[in-house]
Amino acid sequence: MSSTPDSAVRTYIEGHSAAFLDDLAEWLRIPSVWADPAHADDTRRSAAWLAEALTATGFPVAEVWPTGENGEGAPAVFAEWPSGTPGAPTVLVYGHHDVQPAAREDGWHTDPFEPVLTDGRLHARGAADDKGQVFFHTLGVRAHLAATGRTAPAVNLKLLVEGEEESGSPNFPALLKTHADRLACDVVIVSDTGMWAEDTPTVCTGLRGLVECEITLHGPDQDIHSGAYGGAVPNPATEAARLVAALHDDDRRVTLPGFYDGITELTDEERRLIAELPFDEDRWLRAAHSHAALGESGYSTLERVWARPTAEVNGITGGYGGPGGKTIVPASARLKLSFRLVAGQDPDRIQALVRDWVADRLPAGIRHETVFTGATRPCLTPIDHPALRSLVTAMGRAFGQKIRFTREGGSGPAADLQDVLGAPVLFLGISVPSDGWHAPNEKVETGLLLKGAEAAAHLWEELGSTGTHATGRPAA
Amino acid sequence: MSSTPDSAVRTYIEGHSAAFLDDLAEWLRIPSVWADPAHADDTRRSAAWLAEALTATGFPVAEVWPTGENGEGAPAVFAEWPSGTPGAPTVLVYGHHDVQPAAREDGWHTDPFEPVLTDGRLHARGAADDKGQVFFHTLGVRAHLAATGRTAPAVNLKLLVEGEEESGSPNFPALLKTHADRLACDVVIVSDTGMWAEDTPTVCTGLRGLVECEITLHGPDQDIHSGAYGGAVPNPATEAARLVAALHDDDRRVTLPGFYDGITELTDEERRLIAELPFDEDRWLRAAHSHAALGESGYSTLERVWARPTAEVNGITGGYGGPGGKTIVPASARLKLSFRLVAGQDPDRIQALVRDWVADRLPAGIRHETVFTGATRPCLTPIDHPALRSLVTAMGRAFGQKIRFTREGGSGPAADLQDVLGAPVLFLGISVPSDGWHAPNEKVETGLLLKGAEAAAHLWEELGSTGTHATGRPAA
Numbered sequence: 001m002s003s004t005p006d007s008a009v010r011t012y013i014e015g016h017s018a019a020f021l022d023d024l025a026e027w028l029r030i031p032s033v034w035a036d037p038a039h040a041d042d043t044r045r046s047a048a049w050l051a052e053a054l055t056a057t058g059f060p061v062a063e064v065w066p067t068g069e070n071g072e073g074a075p076a077v078f079a080e081w082p083s084g085t086p087g088a089p090t091v092l093v094y095g096h097h098d099v100q101p102a103a104r105e106d107g108w109h110t111d112p113f114e115p116v117l118t119d120g121r122l123h124a125r126g127a128a129d130d131k132g133q134v135f136f137h138t139l140g141v142r143a144h145l146a147a148t149g150r151t152a153p154a155v156n157l158k159l160l161v162e163g164e165e166e167s168g169s170p171n172f173p174a175l176l177k178t179h180a181d182r183l184a185c186d187v188v189i190v191s192d193t194g195m196w197a198e199d200t201p202t203v204c205t206g207l208r209g210l211v212e213c214e215i216t217l218h219g220p221d222q223d224i225h226s227g228a229y230g231g232a233v234p235n236p237a238t239e240a241a242r243l244v245a246a247l248h249d250d251d252r253r254v255t256l257p258g259f260y261d262g263i264t265e266l267t268d269e270e271r272r273l274i275a276e277l278p279f280d281e282d283r284w285l286r287a288a289h290s291h292a293a294l295g296e297s298g299y300s301t302l303e304r305v306w307a308r309p310t311a312e313v314n315g316i317t318g319g320y321g322g323p324g325g326k327t328i329v330p331a332s333a334r335l336k337l338s339f340r341l342v343a344g345q346d347p348d349r350i351q352a353l354v355r356d357w358v359a360d361r362l363p364a365g366i367r368h369e370t371v372f373t374g375a376t377r378p379c380l381t382p383i384d385h386p387a388l389r390s391l392v393t394a395m396g397r398a399f400g401q402k403i404r405f406t407r408e409g410g411s412g413p414a415a416d417l418q419d420v421l422g423a424p425v426l427f428l429g430i431s432v433p434s435d436g437w438h439a440p441n442e443k444v445e446t447g448l449l450l451k452g453a454e455a456a457a458h459l460w461e462e463l464g465s466t467g468t469h470a471t472g473r474p475a476a
Numbered sequence: 477m478s479s480t481p482d483s484a485v486r487t488y489i490e491g492h493s494a495a496f497l498d499d500l501a502e503w504l505r506i507p508s509v510w511a512d513p514a515h516a517d518d519t520r521r522s523a524a525w526l527a528e529a530l531t532a533t534g535f536p537v538a539e540v541w542p543t544g545e546n547g548e549g550a551p552a553v554f555a556e557w558p559s560g561t562p563g564a565p566t567v568l569v570y571g572h573h574d575v576q577p578a579a580r581e582d583g584w585h586t587d588p589f590e591p592v593l594t595d596g597r598l599h600a601r602g603a604a605d606d607k608g609q610v611f612f613h614t615l616g617v618r619a620h621l622a623a624t625g626r627t628a629p630a631v632n633l634k635l636l637v638e639g640e641e642e643s644g645s646p647n648f649p650a651l652l653k654t655h656a657d658r659l660a661c662d663v664v665i666v667s668d669t670g671m672w673a674e675d676t677p678t679v680c681t682g683l684r685g686l687v688e689c690e691i692t693l694h695g696p697d698q699d700i701h702s703g704a705y706g707g708a709v710p711n712p713a714t715e716a717a718r719l720v721a722a723l724h725d726d727d728r729r730v731t732l733p734g735f736y737d738g739i740t741e742l743t744d745e746e747r748r749l750i751a752e753l754p755f756d757e758d759r760w761l762r763a764a765h766s767h768a769a770l771g772e773s774g775y776s777t778l779e780r781v782w783a784r785p786t787a788e789v790n791g792i793t794g795g796y797g798g799p800g801g802k803t804i805v806p807a808s809a810r811l812k813l814s815f816r817l818v819a820g821q822d823p824d825r826i827q828a829l830v831r832d833w834v835a836d837r838l839p840a841g842i843r844h845e846t847v848f849t850g851a852t853r854p855c856l857t858p859i860d861h862p863a864l865r866s867l868v869t870a871m872g873r874a875f876g877q878k879i880r881f882t883r884e885g886g887s888g889p890a891a892d893l894q895d896v897l898g899a900p901v902l903f904l905g906i907s908v909p910s911d912g913w914h915a916p917n918e919k920v921e922t923g924l925l926l927k928g929a930e931a932a933a934h935l936w937e938e939l940g941s942t943g944t945h946a947t948g949r950p951a952a
Contacts, residue, residue: 035800227886231786245721292841310707324511365768410703
């Protein structure tokens with residue numbers, strides 16, 4: 001139920017897009033790579049920058065929140081803008097301001113932290129994941145006010161922007177618990193996902209969970225001569241490779257005993273809906289920069305990335321990697337593994353499985369350490385949830401098209417939000433697969449960023465006009 | 477048959493040991509890491525330094541020889557000192573002046589290219605492998621002359637010191653062919669091996685061969701998000717690991733079809749001789765800096781490293797190796813593999829096996845390149861060879877102990893010398909397992925270096941006094 005002409009929102013956004021993109025570029029110049037200790041200060045600077053920008057946007061409250069038991073975590077940013085309208089629902093927008101590591105030599109055409117705007121695309125680490133998608137809310141709420149003539153939003157608007165999402169959000173559940181009172185809300189809007197395609201706007205209904213670990217294997221106390229000793233002592237690089245190879249069987253199913261226990265299998269109806277999407281595997285492969293599909297037998301590509309758990313090697317290092325040869329048995333090898341989880345898989349249980357499995361498979365003479373570096377629960381929002389109607393309406397007004405449903409293969413702390421705050425979680429994201437999340441030359445389509453701002457402006461009006469019952473919350 | 481008192485040789489060597497070690501240290505300061513293009517000039521400098529040192533020793537001929545079709549290889553050094561005695565046999569000493577890569581951060585306690593002498597040990601990259609063992613010949617020949625009162629050696633003495641041994645000696649066979657006339661000899665003495673232990677002097681009778689390769693696997697054109705795509709496209713790090721894991725079966729036998737075809741199996745007598753050596757596996761493991769023995773089922777540790785072919789991973793790299801996590805499917809992965817060969821295995825045939833095996837095992841969507849970076853034939857000298865008696869006598873005079881026989885698991889171009897020059901190959905080496913070849917903190921026992929010089933001095937006298945028939949060469 002909308003009362004404001006869509007054109008009022010659009011006109012405001014178009015008129016302010018240049019300044020919006022300039023401000024976003026300034027934020028993108030801060031290399032908030034929290035995973036790399038060398039960028040800890042940059043990540044703190046990123047939080048301070050955002051709090052200032054939210055104050056400038058008009059939020060009466062904008063605070064930097066320390067995280068971790070002793071403030072050793074990355075700072076989060078919290079902002080709040082009360083509606084002033086009695087009975088207005090409370091919405092909490094979630095995003096993150098930390099970004100993936102990026103270095104020019106990884107294959108970037110330009111400096112990853114010097115944004116470049118060409119042909120309607122803004123290239124920079126974090127442009128899509130997730131700074132761009134956080135920042136469109138600053139434009140969206142101002143458009144909402146300008147178009148409605150209000151001085152405060154139609155909803156009680158809260159933002160929580162964390163700084164450890166790319167590191168598995170280790171301090172996020174504790175942060176939510178500590179500030180549960182101030183974060184209390186009727187609905188959570190996660191702005192850290194994407195759409196099916198630029199011409200196929202969609203709403204995401206679920207994310208996979210994530211368990212990450214680093215396994216270090218130690219063999220000889222130092223690199224040793226492969227001629228003098230090779231073939232007679234265990235080689236940690238060989239053992240690391242044997243672990244990786246043993247992760248999957250020939251059907252590319254994960255072999256860890258109990259790994260699939262208790263998972264929510266796809267229903268026939270869900271498989272039908274997924275199969276109906278306009279999926280072009282060649283196009284998907286191009287977006288994936290990949291040259292073939294390969295995965296668990298018996299499932300389609302979309303099913304594999306949306307609804308099936310996986311085991312992936314993110315990094316493997318051991319021995320000599322420099323120019324030429326070096327005939328050694330290396331002293332050590334290291335694996336970085338990640339496991340994507342689906343509904344029904346508990347990260348703690350999976351961590352225990354992985355730990356036991358690794359310990360059981362190594363020969364005498366190989367010491368090992370398994371360190372878990374992050375865990376995120378999977379998350380699935382029912383398609384028939386009442387609050388979803390407001391979001392689909394808002395998206396429909398912004399895009400002028402039918403809105404379809406998807407899931408995402410990636411992970412985020414959405415499940416924590418749902419669990420700790422007891423509120424339903426919706427996803428408002430405008431990124432597209434070609435944006436290159438976690439990859440060199442990450443970009444965002446600026447036209448879609450502005451659509452995201454439009455959708456947000458409409459969403460606050462939609463949710464405000466229908467009241468809290470539209471959020472699916474029972475009346476108090 | 478010796479005529480000179482052993483003490484004359486020993487007194488000369490002891491009196492000149494300090495200057496000898498100073499000169500060796502100067503050579504060791506030159507980082508002749510030919511495998512690393514950044515050290516190409518250093519390797520050239522190393523060759524020039526050696527030629528000058530040989531001239532200073534008294535060799536009337538000392539030349540730097542370019543290698544490769546257009547001089548692109550590492551320079552070798554040739555020196556010659558004619559006996560002047562009619563009927564004197566001609567001996568060619570072989571060694572190498574290039575060294576393995578070494579960097580302080582690999583675990584060196586001191587700069588690998590700043591030699592440190594403490595407690596009778598000289599620490600530096602190349603101290604044992606092989607500059608120390610080449611350089612003791614400068615002291616040995618001078619001791620031989622001083623003790624015998626000769627002005628030229630009792631043998632026609634030639635030295636050939638190459639610069640690409642650690643890179644698999646790619647240009648060495650061609651070099652031998654080009655200079656076959658000047659290198660013509662009755663016997664080859666290879667000074668690039670070791671002994672059983674400081675208190676158990678031995679003579680080596682064989683080396684394993686070597687095939688080295690680098691396999692690069694390409695998956696996505698760039699690193700991609702493991703959430704968005706993981707589990708649905710091939711991961712080159714996973715495939716690299718699966719290749720490595722498939723190299724060996726559960727009995728740790730190499731699985732490449734045909735790998736063991738035609739090899740010279742150990743005889744019962746050879747197994748008995750090996751089993752009789754005073755082998756202490758715990759001590760061997762300590763020297764190997766390793767914590768367990770592991771290898772091909774059905775063979776002892778010494779049999780595994782001396783007489784069995786192997787497949788080893790020298791390096792594996794793929795994806796993210798920095799601090800923290802990075803949830804990607806990496807664009808590429810790289811393996812550095814080496815295969816040790818035994819008598820009966822032809823490097824060309826093994827290279828073809830490896831190439832085909834890799835190509836057959838990769839799924840669609842993974843491109844690959846297999847580059848062979850070095851190949852060396854295996855080499856085995858019969859224990860009953862007549863020239864061996866002179867060597868064993870010379871070693872016995874230097875060490876005052878029974879000399880036993882061993883093999884070495886390492887590789888060298890000995891087989892090329894035997895094939896191209898048509899001369900028997902003997903091994904005179906004094907390094908011990910604890911010297912740490914190819915490892916951080918490589919060292920040489922200076923006492924053994926001087927024993928090596930003693931043995932060389934005696935050997936020239938032994939071979940000179942018995943004439944060419946002692947070398948096993950038929951009379952012309």
